[in-house]
Amino acid sequence: xxxxxxxxxxxxxxxxxxxxxxxxxxxxxxxxxxxxxxxxxxxxxxxxxxxxxxxxxxxxxxxxxxxxxxxxxxxxxxxxxxxxxxxxxxxxxxxxxxxxxxxxxxxxxxxxxx
Amino acid sequence: xxxxxxxxxxxxxxxxxxxxxxxxxxxxxxxxxxxxxxxxxxxxxxxxxxxxxxxxxxxxxxxxxxxxxxxxxxxxxxxxxxxxxxxxxxxxxxxxxxxxxxxxxxxxxxxx
Numbered sequence: 282x283x284x285x286x287x288x289x290x291x292x293x294x295x296x297x298x299x300x301x302x303x304x305x306x307x308x309x310x311x312x313x314x315x316x317x318x319x320x321x322x323x324x325x326x327x328x329x330x331x332x333x334x335x336x337x338x339x340x341x342x343x344x345x346x347x348x349x350x351x352x353x354x355x356x357x358x359x360x361x362x363x364x365x366x367x368x369x370x371x372x373x374x375x376x377x378x379x380x381x382x383x384x385x386x387x388x389x390x391x392x393x394x395x
Numbered sequence: 396x397x398x399x400x401x402x403x404x405x406x407x408x409x410x411x412x413x414x415x416x417x418x419x420x421x422x423x424x425x426x427x428x429x430x431x432x433x434x435x436x437x438x439x440x441x442x443x444x445x446x447x448x449x450x451x452x453x454x455x456x457x458x459x460x461x462x463x464x465x466x467x468x469x470x471x472x473x474x475x476x477x478x479x480x481x482x483x484x485x486x487x488x489x490x491x492x493x494x495x496x497x498x499x500x501x502x503x504x505x506x507x
Contacts, residue, residue, distance in 0.1 A: 386437035
């Protein structure tokens with residue numbers, strides 16, 4: 282099975298712009314979670330989508346939004362970018378299994394905001 | 396509140412054994428995960444424990460004690476490629492909220 286894919290892998294934006302990141306989960310997985318990772322902060326949960334519905338949400342401002350399509354692919358959008366949004370954005374997919382719905386991560390999108 | 400604690404950094408020697416501890420306080424418990432993350436890369440799944448005891452998988456083993464809110468990851472016959480950050484994550488058990496709670500990770504340096 283192909284793994285989780287994310288596009289783009291690297292992105293440079295300037296303050297005030299908006300950005301859309303894409304994630305394609307492992308075939309058959311219906312849950313996609315998004316995380317922000319910065320040095321010293323660890324993995325910060327953004328939101329989780331399951332069957333096109335947001336199932337869980339982290340403590341991020343409304344500038345961060347997401348959606349999931351019928352084929353389970355997911356996008357996240359960040360509007361009005363700030364310098365502090367520079368981070369590695371990871372998506373993880375999981376499917377119902379005996380492994381506690383283990384999350385499998387994509388390679389991430391490294392966003393730099395100038 | 397909910398909290399996961401791991402040591403920030405550890406150092407070990409190639410060929411040795413190292414134990415990375417993780418303690419947690421969460422609202423209920425529904426499984427504990429260990430992930431490995433090399434610098435600049437995504438986390439990769441290592442192990443999952445939901446019942447007490449030791450799960451062995453090659454050179455890596457993971458132990459869980461639910462009564463103590465404690466887990467450890469044991470790495471044997473250390474190799475240089477094991478230098479990475481090791482993340483502990485817990486899935487709490489509360490209605491309609493299944494998101495993982497993540498530790499900050501333990502950065503392991505394996506020296507020759």
